[in-house]
Amino acid sequence: MFSNIQAVLFDLDGTLIDSAPDLGAAVDxxxxxxxxxxxxFSSYRPMAGAGARGMIDVAFGLTPEHPDFEALREEFFANYEQRMTQNTYAFDGVPELIENLLLLGLPWxxxxxxxxxxxxxxxxAMPLFTSAGAxxxxxxxxxxKPHPEPLFEAARRLAIDPSRCLYVGDDERDIVAGLAAGMGTVAATYGYLGHKADPAKWGAHSIINSPGALLQLLARA
Structure with a gap:
């Protein structure tokens, strides 16, 4: 399915790390x-991937169009900044995934x-990212995102052609961006899927239910 992959790029929250506890606590x-x-916490977790917009909507029922939203967002940011590493961890299997990518000689x-x-x-603050190339x-x-430019920038920093990169994310905008950049795309379902999310409709080249499943995909490449 994925031929000649030379680098792997990831979304952060909901794909590599579980930051929902700190995001939820900041808005709560x-x-x-x-x-x-x-x-x-179960009220906040499904919307953690939507950041401030999702958290404030759950906590106060306000959207970005509301006149109070901007002030609430800044207060949320300040709260989150003070605690963003207290209860944020890599998902189970992610450290092993990264270790194996490095063993395979794949920059990430x-x-x-x-x-x-x-x-x-x-x-x-997290040792996991010391080996990240971009x-x-x-x-x-x-x-x-969903604009492809951030993905192009990461590919430039790794000095890898975008068409030789794989992008893994847990939100539809990740897949839209990856496809627009001409990259192989993988939807991760183990992170934060909103109530109405349907990864099967995102158009990703593949879907994984655990970090380790990505290695299986690469092994079959």
């Missing part, structure tokens, strides 16, 4: 600070819509 603190009841990198403000301190954030280029 906003509810508690306002005298509202705390919501169960990250392309996330998370802003540099959060991506850099988070990845520096880390591209949502504000690294002029465009964020």
């Amino acid at each position: 603190k906003m509810r508690v600070d306002r005298g509202l009841s705390s919501l169960p 990198g990250v392309v996330t819509n998370k802003s540099t403000r959060f991506t850099n301190p988070l990845t520096r 880390i591209v954030s949502g504000d690294t280029t002029a465009h964020a």
